Amino acid sequence: MKMRKLIAPVLGLSLLLPAAGAFAAEGTTADYNPELKTRAIQFNMGSKMYMVNGKSMSMSIMPVEYMGTTYVPLRYLANNANMKVSYDKATSTTWLDTGIQRYEFWVNSKVYKVDNMRKGMNDMVISRNGHVLVPVRWFADNFEWDLMYDKGMITLTKTY
Known part of the structure; x- marks a missing residue:
């Protein structure tokens, strides 16, 4: 029972x-989703070495801190974020092509253009040893990358 x-x-x-x-x-x-991929770009303050998805690479200039803002070399960042950078020495203009939009920068300026529309940023674009550096926070915010700082390590990650 x-x-x-x-x-x-x-x-x-x-x-x-x-x-x-x-x-x-x-x-x-x-x-x-097995089709999604994460890209991680890591820069070390005071080092010309950086990593992309765990693979070590070198660059000819290192990230810098200037007036309380952390800057990274635009060319190395953009090339590893599937963007293209070009520079016109005669006008001192740098272009960043994302494939969707085109950004135009000038050294020592807080003004930039996106598809010919003027915009402003909190910190200016700077140049060191012939390289254009952008504020890493600006890059992360504008292109929707996650940004983390840890003891001199700058990590940008994005899932596509």
Whole structure:
């Protein structure tokens, strides 16, 4: 008799368990997409070495801090973020082409253009040893990269 009283609840629960498992799995699989890729670019203050997705690379200039703002070399950052940089020495103009928009910068200026529309930034673009450097915070905010600072390490990450 006791066995019969247990059969109905056990049978009922056993029918619900697969549905609960499928429901839980649905929540996790919706968050996981094997086609998405994360790119991580890391710069070290005081170093000409940087990393892209764990691969060590070198550059001819290092990130700097100037007037309380952290700057990174635009060319190395852009090339590893699937963007193109060009420079016109005659006009001292730097262009950044994202594939969707074109940015125009001038050294020692807080003004820049996006597709010929004038905009402003909190900190100016600077130049060191012939390289254009941009505020890393500006880059992260404008191009939707996650930014983290940790003991002189600047990490930018983005999932595509």
